[in-house]
Amino acid sequence: MEKLVILNDSDNVAIATTDLAAKDTVNVNERQLNLLAAVPAGNKVALTDLAAGEPIVKFGQHIGTLTADVKAGQLVDEHNLSDAAEDDAKSTSPAADLSKYLTKQTLMGYRRKSGKVGIRNDLFIVPTVGCITPLMDVMVQQFKAAHPDNGSFDNIILLKHPYGCSQLGEDFEQTRQILCDAALHPNAGGVLVFGLGCENNQMDGMKETIEKMAGIDPDRMKFLVAQEVKNEFATAQEMLEELNTAAANDHREPVPLSELKVGLQSVQPAAVSPLTADRLLGHLANVINANGGSTVLTGLPNLAAAEDELVKQSASQEAAADVQHVFGHMRDYYAEFDQQLVSEPSAKEQAKGITTAKELAVNTLQTAGDAAISGAISYGKKVSAAGLNVLEAPANDLIDSSAEAAADCQLVVVSTGVATPYASFVPSVKVAADSALAAKKQRWFDFDGGQALTKPFDELAKEFVDDIIAIASGKETSNEKAGLHGLAIFKIGVTE
Template sequence: MEDLVILNGNDNVAIATKKLANGDTVTVNDKQLKLVSSISAGSKVALQAIAAGKDVIKLGQVIGRSTADIAAGQLVDESNLENAADAKPLPVDDDLSQYVSQQTFMGYRRKNGKVGIRNDLFIVATVGCITPLMDVMVQQFKAAHPDNGSFDDIVLLKHPYGCSQLGEDFEQTRQILCDAALHPNAGGVLLFGLGCENNQMSGMKETIEKMAGIDPERMKFLVAQDVKDEFATAQQMLEELNTAAANDHREPVPLSELKVGLQSVQPDALAPLTANRLLAHLANVINANGGSTVLTGLPELAAAQDDLVSRSADSSVAEKVNHVFDHIRDYYDEFDQELVKKPSDKELAEGITTAKEVALNAIQLAGSAPISDALLYGHKVTTPGLNLLEAPNNDLIDASAAAAADCQMVVVSTGVATPYASFVPSVKVATNSELAAKKQRWFDYDGGQALSESFDKAAKDFVDYIIKIASGEETSNEKAGLHGLAIFKIGVTE
């Protein structure tokens, strides 16, 4: 394992992979570098002398400006580095030709042309007060079909909303539920309502019809107050859906049909060296082959808004990027909150120094493709390539937003153990091997392999693993039966 890793050829700092002592001599870029500071794992080391007032570059972009002269081999942290909000974005190498591949995955091609990586049965509640009844429906269905019948899994989309909501807040809830009902991972959908909620089933039907049309063989609607026995009626509808999905099968599908959500959850010091790098490689492979990736968590990205604008494919996309940031910034301003996420005390202790560095670490997940589109919350991906999606940097809300946008899976780089999952497969990539070993039931992949073996091999193995997931191999959350849905609530309750 290398002592220091340079993340981009233009960087003037490297990242320590382990604790290093003052006076140690390390090899980096086939050159000897003598350390003049003690360095903790994940912290930044100057590769050359950096004069006071000069840019410090990591991941190929300016993360801040030096406040004092920094010697080669010296620790770079808050004592000698400050944020540089006026720093101009540097060019990004967006040539992805080396990532072009002929790989395929085994997916379910739907009647509307979309592709799912699962053939799940979705039961979607229109309102929170009826969600306990959904468990009984599943128990009754599984009594007749212990193996889930024609479906890979049964996914309950529970939430506490759908009633006593007003205006845009209400519309947002309905939109996400309709997005979920139309997800290509669903081989059958039962929408289940109570009858007196303000999220009326008639409105759900109207929205779905406008979005994509209703396939009556694959989508059923049940309002509990309209029938004598909601459980008996539900079982009849579920059996009809089960019959309709009986002949569904996987077939080879090109990577151009893959849509993947990219997420960072509480990264630790090693994340930029391990899990983030693996996700970046995956993003480059997907985007190079005509697929789609989705980056969320705007507060974490906000300090690098200019960098994202500069990566836009054209001026119209740049306008969309700014609009998405302006939209969520207005929401934060309404509650007197600052959008830009600054380093926490934990992050400062682990070597993350500036808000720009926080943002660039998160952007790292997306690889080097230009941004092809920027979407407001609740909108679906329609443009191949890297998409920016409005969401508030909440683990489950962001994962649900990516899933609602038609991502067939969400891949998460995380430095903490967390069991949450969305209603699509959620691949948890641990930033270090110790964490992956500690919580094997919650993690899917040990990102520490990016340091324990050659990165090229680790990156190839990771892409192969993601293709296995897309082709049906279960994630940890699927094995445990963990699924979730969180909706971004933006208004008052009457």
């Protein structure tokens, strides 16, 4: 295992893969580097003598400016590095050529009447309001009693949430929007939208929104208002049986990778995440984007310090304007509560080697690979542009993955340095940052990213991409095996 790794040819620092002791001599880039101090895993070491005022470059990006002279082999951290001035924070990497990621691989998906492609044939039960969610459990129990194998469906997913009533303004509108987004997701082979009858989020409003968005297919989408029928359970079973019959002949067929939309997340990264799981996500993003698919990166607070870079990396003026719009909207939201969108790294993050806000943003951005940004999406909106998209959402694990799913991502891939069982209402692939974590929680993880420290990266990256394509073609994720699915909606404003 290499002890120090250079992430980009233009970097002037290397990253420690493990804790290194002072006075160690380490081979890096075919030369010996004498360490002047202890270097914790994930932290940065200067490759050459550098003077105060010089930029520190990591991932090919300027992450900060030295506040003191440093020697080759010296630790670069909060004691000698500060955030770069905005005017100086420029990418040093040339425009990416993704041609080497082109592949003839395909996935096996479900082609919907709308033209969209799903990677699952799931049954979604979508409540208009939170107070009726306990009734959905009974509905599923009754359906599974008749269909222990889920009938025509891969999974039965209850999109439980606590909202739909006592909401006002934008808060109410975005709750309805996310629920309609979910109802129209291509992974759903059948949908039952279930309401109470007296909630704010009335069924007529749901129908109107869905009709405007894409139209209603009555064979695949049913609507039930409990207060309007004598026996909601009997009526629900009739509707579910109709959906089951409609989906009976659905089948997978080969589709190109250009049909794949993947949400990307880095959640509570470990010190080695940029060298392991994050790096694998970046490679996956390059493969998908090179082949005409779409990737979606969110968690705007973690990206905010790199907003200028994201604007510069946009593929068009329209995309750049959209990037500025979503960041501006999120910044205004934070300002309403006297908060700053950009925050300095915590002591815990600094211990993992993240010294500046710009470095935190650059680390997060690497999970999205090297493509130019083709679009930026407001919360609750669908992906429309192939390539890398930035999505407005607040850097909360489940809210972000739900927003990516609502945007039509057929699966979400998560790099993480902690064990967490959360999952969205689409397959949620968990990539462990280190092998010990992957071994400890095998039932929660889908891939051991820690292998990147012991196996040739190109070999592991191919294995990872093949595994993602297998999952897109029907291989169950850990959350699906355990029956874990979730939905979290971004809550704002006041209630009445």
